[in-house]
Amino acid sequence: MARKSWIQREKKRQKLEQKYHLIRRSSKKEIKKVQSVSDNQEIHGKLQSPPRNSAPTRLRRRCLSTGKARANYRDFGLSGHTLREMVYACLLPGATRSSW
Incomplete structure (x- = not known):
């Protein structure tokens, strides 16, 4: 049986991922459309602004x-x-x- 704190941490990450899912998806679409380097860097900054635990790769x-x-x-x-x-x-x- 896993520790309860690990399970709760995972549930928290799932909620964060659902909350920031649309922001991440829209900024990734913008990156594909933009051709200038400065705008691309600006959008990457937006993509890095959500919390780290909201990334789908951190889910288990x-x-x-x-x-x-x-x-x-x-x-x-x-x-x-x-x-x-x-x-x-x-x-x-x-x-x-x-x-x-």
Whole structure:
């Protein structure tokens, strides 16, 4: 189980990313349109003005049940350990247990 502070920090980053998403997207579109260097630098300054934690690259995918940050499957949103437990308990439709 992940520490609660890490999970709360990640939730805060998600809120910030949603808040500044439109600002980042519009400034990136402006950068593509502008041809002069001085205007380009000005727009880059705008792009750097939002908080650092609002960048989408700083987000980390976490398990929905445990909050674990590693070994996550995108399709299910679960960590490998939790996914295996749920498959063995027949809680995930369409997933089969491995046997060899």
